[in-house]
Amino acid sequence: MKLLRRTAAAFLIAVFIAALFAGVLVPVPYAKQFRDSPNAMPSRIHLLGTDELGRDLFSRLLYGSRISLLLAPAASLLATIIAALVGGVAGYAGGWLERIALGGTDLAMSLPWLFLLLAARAVLPLNLSPAASLLITFALLGFFGWAASARVICAGARGLRDSDFVLQAKACGCSSRRVLLQQVLPNLRPALFAQFLISIPVFILTEANLGILGLGVSEPLPSWGGLLRGLENWSAVQANPARLAPLLLLLVVVSCFQLVLRQEDFAP
Amino acid sequence: MRNHRLALLAASFLLAALPATAQSGAELRFVLRSEPKTFDPMLVDDEASETIRYLTGGVLIRVNRKTQALEPELGVSWKVSEGGKKISFRVREGLSFSDGTPFTAEDVAFTMQKLMDPELHSPTGDSFRSSQGQVRVTAPDPRNVVIEFPSAVAGLERLFDQVAIVSSHSPKKEAAVLGPFAIAEYKPGSYVLLRRNSYYWKKDAQGRKLPYLDSIRLDVQQNRDLELLRFKRGEIQLINSLDASYFESLAKEAPAAVRDIGPSLDSEQIWFNQVPSSPIPNYKKKWFRSTSFRLAISEAINRGDLCRVVFSGHARPAVGPVSPANLFWFNKSLEPNPYDPQSALRRLQQDGFRFDGHVLNDPDGHSVEFSVVTNAGNKYREQMAAMIQQDLEQIGVRLNIVTLDFPSLIERISRTFDYELCLLGLVNVDLDPSAQMSVWLSSSSNHQWNPEQKTPATSWEAEIDRLMQAQASTNDQKQRKSYFDQVQKIVWDQQPFIYLVNKNALVAISPALANTSPVVLRPQTFWNIESLYLSNQGRGGDQ
């Protein structure tokens, strides 16, 4: 078990380093279109082959990892923080605050967020650099992606609200704010951590879907989401199974995350 | 390869021969990609309904989808007079509707009257409406009918290709048809079953009654992947239009089933926003209104690569608003803009732009950067945009790609005008230039690069207005052609639309289906439905 954890950690570190030094490692620029060899098979020059436009898949995977590995956890962190605050306050305070907050998450979860994202894109200036569009995309994901987590956190906080240790802390004269921050939230850490972990792959995939709505990372920047969209072309995948690499990497990285950062470490 | 040719030879042999091997009780199957919205031929506005109308309706004049020439059907002969205001038909005798009701000129008169009734809001009727006023229809005797329009209708005769004649007194109303098939069953959301019309009048060279097929089953199936799968399984025999990637995947498994018929009428194009009141910086407006800027951009785009890479070779560099597939109207003196970044740079430098090997700056020092909007989810457009992005980078132009959902895109290009460059396609159904009238008239709302102008903004737009009006007001085809050739030339010179590619028409046809002759015009595969038949041999593949 320990060995497995170590291996996972080593793998994650390797992926992070590879992503960080993508510029040095990649044989060719990620955006360069080798138009004479689109959909190429893996070779010496193109380790994983090329995509429909002849861009080197290995380079794109490395650069895409850099973007997704950095930004999806950041967005997830943002979403989890918002969820912790909203869910924590609502569940802890109870009463009308809780009702309003739960109504808010219902609203946030039921309909408008896709439209909000679309509306958000519609009001953004057209001439955004790809990097700016990238940051905005993940910030929006974080902003809109907290609702589901908030519900879980709220339920957790509600359970803690009536606990003896909250009563004891209050009897010691601790203020509500401090009880929430110092007593309740630490108990929600395992739940928060789980939400954080769950959100990472969800955000990576949402980013991919956003691309379909025109909100994802814009060309020519690669992202895991964008690369996963490449799997839609199933015949190309059949021809070159190396195209599954982004999916595999996503699965492995997410499970490595789960192995390395185990929930038990966050609960006493 | 040789085998392939042999198979083709065998196919052409079969074509001439009697359908001796035809299955009796044969049923052709293919899919409708959406639910038909109506079975009333006058109200057709969607592709699925149009398919049903084509298979069941009898028309006075048919546009032969292969030769693109007009052919007499229910109208044995006709005559256009008074400069395109009046048309008189002599109709075929001794025919009956699918329920046995006899067909006369009175039915034609009834159909036209009903079609032109403003209350009906018939999309088909609208194409005849060139101006306000009453349409007069008279049937002096059972064989003749005369139709008079309040003003000249350009390309009048070919509009009758869309007019399925309905019976004036059959109790079955529009369900009584004159086409080769009639609707037998309909299960909403599931399928439409057509059965052969035993009263159909056409016979083959040997005197056999047409159509050969007994029935056609049209399954409603939106999902293209499932459509392809069902074709591979042999459950359906036709796919009317294939995507390049589906074509390639099918070609690997069943090379005999796929056909690339060459460039279609549809085009993909980009255009710059030239609306004076648009909310974009003035210096950019100046670029976009400069003809040489547009020409330079056009020359910097490698159309050959777009066809080769994005469409796997199933597209041709486009020339202009008319595809070479439009045999009569295409201006054959024009060529696609060649790929020539050096010439593009020279043009720009002549206009005072400066290129430092990296970035292109305009005479006032602004770096040339703009965005292209296109609809999200269209893989081909997104790929084209990415390729154009790289092409333009070579002349120092930075292109940002923005994909939008369709409603936001339409909002931007037709209401707020908050866009710079737009990439979209144009679907051409009609061969005749009058169908494009609304695109070219500067006063029209479909004049995309600068719609609804009070007076033409440029002299060349004024000239296009004049030529389009001129071609519409005469019925002399030669004269019209010369006017429209000039329009094509002006568009080619000015590049208000920068045409990129004409996608090829790609179809899949089961080898079991004989006598097929797919064409680029809709309906590509089954335009000659009455002479198609299913053979046992083709399916067995022992040939």
Place this chain on the structure above:
Amino acid sequence: MTRTTSLLSLCLSADYPDRPNVLRTLALEMYSGEILGLIGQSGSGKSTLALAILRLLHLHKGNQRGEIWFQGRNLMGVSEREMRSVRGRELGLVLQSPLSALNPALRIGTQLEEAWRAHVKGSDDAARKAILETLLSVSLPAERSFLRRYSSQLSVGQAQRVIIAMAILHRPSLLIADEPTSALDTITQSEILRLFAQLSRELRMGILYISHDLLSVAALCHRIAILHAGQILECAPPAQIFGAPQHVYTQKLVAALPRGALLDSDGDKVSSVVASHEVEESVKPSVESSIPDQIPSIVR
């Protein structure tokens, strides 16, 4: 100083939304340094009273009316802000179940620090010092390593001592202990009882010792109040409660006690407690002398 001064004097009514009249104008008075035993069957409203004194009944959705005179002011009349400064600083509370009263996600040290910082803004060192001192006074190891533990790493007795340490961190003048020993095994129980006696002696704080077990408090308390159906039936020194109970309910309560225990506590040790309950100064020797041998005999 031999005069008895009133520490707490209250008259309270309390309801829960679905259960009215849990406390019915309950009147109670306590003196400085006094250990008052509050005895009642489970469900009689003991915990309700404990929370009501701290004005925390709303946490259990309860509603309280009346007066709570504590150190010269009516707590029912002060703002929540003021009330907060009273809780933990002048009024301490120890809950019944030590393990659930400790936060499982926090280290012991952190929780004690939280309790400290609720009232004192100061350096970490000052906090550390106060905490370690208090740990010593409840006979817990005053070590950093102990502070780093989680509640799951403590025995129940240790946990209860931590809770007590938390409650007396600011040397409150009144400590309310709501059945502090009922979750403990008998040996630990007697140790904790001894601790209370010792604290009362050393820190001179009043203790409202709540229990459902009349015998266990007899040796510890100066006076015993009998709570039944939301009211105090009688409040008197143990000798009187055991010797001459006034109220029928008390009589029944005493009669139900095991014979041997009663005999034992009828001896001079009980009377020595009774004799010395009046005055703060005199509490010290008597409790000291009584508790160690007293408790085992009750346990037996």
